[in-house]
Amino acid sequence: MAPVVQLKDIHKIYDSGEVQVHAVRGVTLELHKGEFMAVMGASGSGKSTLMNTLGCLDRPTRGTYLLDGVDVSGLDRNQLADLRNAKLGFVFQGFNLLSRTTALENVELPMLYGTGHGTARQIRERALHCLDIVGLSQRADHFPSQLSGGQQQRVAIARALANEPQILLADEPTGNLDSKTSVEIMGVFQKLNDAGITIVMVTHELDIAHFCKRNLIMRDGRVVSDIAVADRSLAEAEMQKLHAAEAQAKLTD
Amino acid sequence: MRFGSTIIIALRALRRNKLRSVLTALGIIIGIGAVIAMVSIGNGAKSQVEAQVASLGQNVITVFSGSINTSGTRSGWGGAATLTLDDADAIAREVSGIAGVSPEVRDRSQVLANGLNWNTQIQGESPDYITIRSWPVAEGSMFTEQDVRSVAKVCVVGKTVVDQLFPETEPIGQTLRIRNIPFKIVGVLSAKGFNLFGQDQDDVVLIPYTSHMKRITRRTNIASILIQADSPEVIDKVQQSITDTLMQRRKGRDQDFTVRNQVELAEAATKTTKTMTVLLGAIACISLVVGGIGIMNIMLVSVTERTREIGIRLAVGAHGRDVLLQFIIEAVILSVMGGILGVLLGIGSSQLISFYLGWPVLISTLSVAAAVSVSAVIGIFFGYYPAMKAAELDPIDALRYE
Incomplete structure (x- = not known):
């Protein structure tokens, strides 16, 4: 089967006047359907640039990027937008939900752009279905300010799912969450991955990366390590451990 | 589909900031209200003068006897028995x-x-x-x-x-x-x-x-x-x-005679009220422009404040054009709603003026139609620049904006 993502010798050079910043220096990478990859690295390692390239938010200076067989390099701003709308889902560190807008309307957002999303009624039903997947259908009418961080991130995941994307891109999705909620969110990702969705996430937490199937480590714009995770953590088991630890703490008190 | 959903998006965005939307529209409400009230008063005065002129009769021409020169002393018109x-x-x-x-x-x-x-x-x-x-x-x-x-x-x-x-x-x-x-x-x-x-x-x-x-x-x-x-x-x-x-x-x-017609008299009589109407209208138009600048100001603030929102929209597949349209529609909705409320305010206040001061007022449908379309134009004109700024944002920068 053809890979979903094919990067060939990707370079990205930022030209800010006098100084040239070579953020990514030749990354070659393949990603198949159903993969769950964590991209790790120190700040300035080029992982964010790589994510922006994968997310079609930015075009590489050199190299080719085939997304689902389509060469992305030659597309203009609007074509990239349509591609993002049709094939990619985004989850951000800061959730990035529209404030004073209900969870449901937030999830509807991607379907209001692009074409072929059906009638207002179908969009609404699809949005409710996505909220159901992340277990928040009861909170459809809540505003982000009425939801906890974990719940907000789940709304953001539901929004990313709205267009039935080829890949879900998550940029430090647990960066703003406590460890227990992080495990919860990783549980949602693992569930989605089990259902066949390809996920790429950036993280700098090793234990979070351990929930993924594949770890890619970057340094100075190059891939220095690309390994399959041998005995990855399962969110369900980790959750039980956490509960046990909590119970323990209370007992010993 | 795109246009329809953009209207929904714009309405949702306005609804999120009800108080600010109302305050923004207030400039236009007052501007349009002032225009309608001023023009109504001016028209009322004009129609009153016209009625008075008409009371002189229709298409009347008058011949006056002329002036007479009696050994160097000239009488005025009508002085001579000619x-x-x-x-x-x-x-x-x-x-x-x-x-x-x-x-x-x-x-x-x-x-x-x-x-x-x-x-x-x-x-x-x-x-x-x-x-x-x-x-x-x-x-x-x-x-x-x-x-x-x-x-x-x-x-x-x-x-x-x-x-x-x-x-x-x-x-x-x-x-x-x-x-x-x-x-x-x-x-x-x-x-x-x-x-x-x-x-x-x-x-x-x-x-x-x-x-x-x-x-x-x-x-x-x-x-x-x-x-x-x-x-x-x-x-x-x-x-x-x-x-x-x-x-x-x-x-x-x-x-030894002069011939005058009524049109000349009517022109002289309506000239003053015309000047007054133009003057009042001009003052009211200034307040409209100020209202328009108010909209532009708020839309610019709004674009800066909502940079992240714009980033999200662009990330999930909005074209620059969609964002442009959204902000223009927001501005137009604000100004047209303001225009409609302003028309009501103008009609109401001119009725009050005519009721309490007894001035004649005449609300012309033309001025109402003009006021509403002018407010739409104001929305497009003053909304375009902020909308353009929003549409040109780079999604990555916009998402990172703090």
Whole structure:
């Protein structure tokens, strides 16, 4: 089967006047359907640039990027937008939900752009279905300010799912969450991955990366390590451990 | 689909900031309200003046006798006794396109009737006078051509004269003594009110001009001639033709009369109110521009404040055009809603003004339609720049914006 993502010798050079910043220096990478990859690295390692390239938010200076067989390099701003709308889902560190807008309307957002999303009624039903997947259908009418961080991130995941994307891109999705909620969110990702969705996430937490199937480590714009995770953590088991630890703490008190 | 959903998106965005939306629209509400109120007041004043001008009669041309030069001392218009009945007859005979002619003789005199007396204006006119002045008789009838020929002692009295002399009795058929000559009252004129110069037009007694000249003033000349042209289009032609006819009768002597038409008077009278309307309108337009700048200001703040939101929209697949459209639609919705509310405010306040101050107001549908479309244009014009800034944002920068 053809890979979903094919990067060939990707370079990205930022030209800010006098100084040239070579953020990514030749990354070659393949990603198949159903993969769950964590991209790790120190700040300035080029992982964010790589994510922006994968997310079609930015075009590489050199190299080719085939997304689902389509060469992305030659597309203009609007074509990239349509591609993002049709094939990619985004989850951000800061959730990035529209404030004073209900969870449901937030999830509807991607379907209001692009074409072929059906009638207002179908969009609404699809949005409710996505909220159901992340277990928040009861909170459809809540505003982000009425939801906890974990719940907000789940709304953001539901929004990313709205267009039935080829890949879900998550940029430090647990960066703003406590460890227990992080495990919860990783549980949602693992569930989605089990259902066949390809996920790429950036993280700098090793234990979070351990929930993924594949770890890619970057340094100075190059891939220095690309390994399959041998005995990855399962969110369900980790959750039980956490509960046990909590119970323990209370007992010993 | 895209346009429809963009409207939904814009409405949702406005709803998220209700108070700010209302405050933003307030500038336009007040601006449009002021325009509507000012224009209504201006139009009301204009229509009042026009009504007064119309009360002078339709398509009226007046010939005044001229100025006279007595050994170097020049009198004003009407000073010379140069117009005669023959002049009036010549106009009636030779000028085409006229609907009526009335030679005029005027005099003030004390009149007695019903045991009361009153000083009033005695006017010698022809029966055409009431049609020329569009001034119908309320009771009885106008004297006739026959009365003119027979130098009859009949008169038609104005409303004020009736009020003063016949407070309780019926005036028709009674006798009115002018310089001790008894005139029979055959008709009462309808009330006409004050003219442009504040004179009471109803304080008048009309008698046949022949009776006036032969029985009261014993003059052979007339003061002026009132002529009614058939239509507004022929006024200039008729005026020229009257001048030509009279000049021909003067056989080469200098012109000793002047011919004026009502259009000139109407123009002079409406000029002031026109100036006022333009002035008020201009002031109101300034407030509209200020309102528009208010919208632009808020939209610019809004774009900066919502940079992340724009980033999210761009990330999930909005084109620059979608964002542009969203912000323009937001601005247009704000300004059109403001425009509609402003129209209501303007109508309401002009009604209040007319109710409490008694000023005449006239709300024209044209100004309402213009106000609403102007507000839409303001929305597009002042919304475009902020919308452009939003549409040009880079999604990565916008998402990272703190």
